[in-house]
Amino acid sequence: MAGLNSMEKKLAEYKCDTNEAICLKLVRYPEDIDDESTTFHPEYSHQLYGDDEVAFGYKGLQIQLYYTAGNLSTLFRMTYSAKVKDSFDFVEPDDVEGKIREIIPPGFCCGTDDFVSLLEKEANFRPFGSLLHTYTVHNVEEGDDFTFQIYKADMSCAGFREYHERLQTFLMFFIETASFIDVDDDRWDYFIVFEKYNKDGETLFATVGYMTVYNYYVYPDKTRPRVSQMLILPTYQGEGHGAQLLEAVHRFYCTSPKVQDITAEDPSENYVKLRDFVLAKFCQGLPAFSTDKLLQGFSEDMATEARENLKINKKHARRVYEILRLRATDMSDDEQVREYRLEVKRRLFGPYKKNQRELTKMRKYLRPEELASHVSQMDTQVQHEELERSYQQVLGDYRRVIERLAQA
Structure with a gap:
């Protein structure tokens, strides 16, 4: 057993974090190739190397994927200080190279000289x-x-x-x-x-x-x-x-x-923040979003102007309205603050009301213990706490957008 543990320890030395092992670079000058300050690493590598983002079989593994800055002509090479087969001939290393070859298109080079000659052609790009x-x-x-x-x-x-085939390889490393x-x-x-x-x-x-x-x-x-x-x-x-x-x-x-309107597929949190800023920047110039109209509440005029002028759908127009109304709200006026809070919370409460309607419909089909579990999820106190949490979260997000609008 002790022998097995020491064997496991020795084999563990051949494990590498693939996010650290993959070295990416956009190269403008030949000297960038050996300049470590120009290297960056992936946020993700699970699509290539599994959920644990680990490659087995090498010590000191470095997977170099260097691109010329413009045309993205690619240099791919792999270096390591030791390979598991050199010490343990019964253990196979992972196919680290094969995984990279699956996503990078053919035509890449493996030597620095070839890469530098491609770099010299960048002036034509x-x-x-x-x-x-x-x-x-x-x-x-x-x-x-x-x-x-x-x-x-x-x-x-x-x-x-x-070019696009080379460009899209970055998606694997930076979009989950x-x-x-x-x-x-x-x-x-x-x-x-x-x-x-x-x-x-x-x-x-x-x-x-x-x-x-x-x-x-x-x-x-x-x-x-x-x-x-x-x-x-x-x-x-x-x-x-x-x-x-x-x-x-x-x-x-x-x-x-x-064009009817512009939307996004499964947007990330960062994309939503970006969209909030851009759409609020656009809408703040529309007559329907003037300060006095913002304080009167969300209107069909806002939805129409946002759609007709900027191809923004009603849901996004409503969110922009809430951001710009927060900016227009006098925080020293208790009544204005209260009206704003109630209006946003009413919108946030929509999904809870929908759940309650569904629960009413389901009552006759549920067994008592299932009903109890659903009812406990609908507990009023829990709802209020959840609603307040959501409201504070939204408020924080909106304030960041307002700060950015002020800087812009």
């Missing part, structure tokens, strides 16, 4: 599709303005299909439930953010992030664009690119009379 929007970001540390551009592309753009889309379906739209920069007097472009949108058919003659995936690469996060991208995409669809 140009963004795909049509330019929608240009903006600048001021970098306080460097005391300089940086230029960014957003393009809309589709699979008819020469070279875009292959990511999956690759069917690019042969022409109802997909692609929006890509690039940084425009100068290197040795030449204009170059670096990939910053992207969004995919699917155009659903709405009877009889409309479409409903639904945001599917959105990713700003880690090296650019926190600089406002997500808001710029979402704004540009909204503006693009707002010009089309065919």
